Amino acid sequence: MKLYNSVGPNPHMVRMFMAEKGIEMDMVDVDIRGGENRQPEYVNNVNASGQCPALVMENGDILAEITAICEYLDEKGDGPSLIGDTPEERAETRMWTRRIDLGICEPLGAAFRFGPGLKMFQSRMHTIPSAAGDFAEIAQKKMTWLDEQMAGRDFVCGDRLTMADILLFAFLSFGASFKQGPTEEHKNLTAWMERMKARPSADA
Structure with missing residues (x-):
């Protein structure tokens, strides 16, 4: 897996969630201040909404939206669930x-x-x-x-x-x-x- 990362609260949430789950992965830093996330290469190939973060899942597909990313990581990671056991x-x-x-x-x-x-x-x-x-x-x-x-x-x-x-x-x-x-x-x-x-x- 790989995370397209940047400054801001949304990527921070995902990184913190990963840390709590003990998940490590490669990260690609995206310059959102400079507008890199709004350029055609990012919008067309990574996240059509032009936002960060975005997660490359194990099957190669790309997942956006922080709660969706965290729920996916919760299921993939080990240890106690951060969503719930019941x-x-x-x-x-x-x-x-x-x-x-x-x-x-x-x-x-x-x-x-x-x-x-x-x-x-x-x-x-x-x-x-x-x-x-x-x-x-x-x-x-x-x-x-x-x-x-x-x-x-x-x-x-x-x-x-x-x-x-x-x-x-x-x-x-x-x-x-x-x-x-x-x-x-x-x-x-x-x-x-x-x-x-x-x-x-x-x-x-």
């Missing part, structure tokens, strides 16, 4: 992953692309600079909601580390880089962030 655990993980993706990751990403990252993205996609603050507020409100849900929990799904935690950590770490991470009011999320930062995989 239908109920897998359903719970996917529920929380979906909530986090839609409620926090998507608006947080939009806040960056329309705000601090506007110069990079304005020639690559439809941007709405006037909406950057609104998307940041949406993400913060959902963080407040999630902070309440996290009371008494070690991880998003209770006492087990899952894909939902890894997705959330990658994006909240990214959000903190432009002052859109958890605030001091988010005591449960802040404590959870510290626990996640202490994991060796956090630096993947």
Whole structure:
């Protein structure tokens, strides 16, 4: 297997997932700041959506979208599953992953692309600079909601580390880089962030 890698929260999630599973593979670094991922060679031969990461699977096919990549790696890797061992655990993980993706990751990403990252993205996609603050507020409100849900929990799904935690950590770490991470009011999320930062995989 081989991973087309780059900067940003999406590749970070996959690398962290790989580290937790003990999976190693060759990586090809893609210069997304320079727009390499939007060039015909990458779009036509690697990922038609022009995004990173992308995984070359064992059969040679290329898989994109981070949750799909992580579920594939979960099945291929050894050790405990980061999705779940039972239908109920897998359903719970996917529920929380979906909530986090839609409620926090998507608006947080939009806040960056329309705000601090506007110069990079304005020639690559439809941007709405006037909406950057609104998307940041949406993400913060959902963080407040999630902070309440996290009371008494070690991880998003209770006492087990899952894909939902890894997705959330990658994006909240990214959000903190432009002052859109958890605030001091988010005591449960802040404590959870510290626990996640202490994991060796956090630096993947």
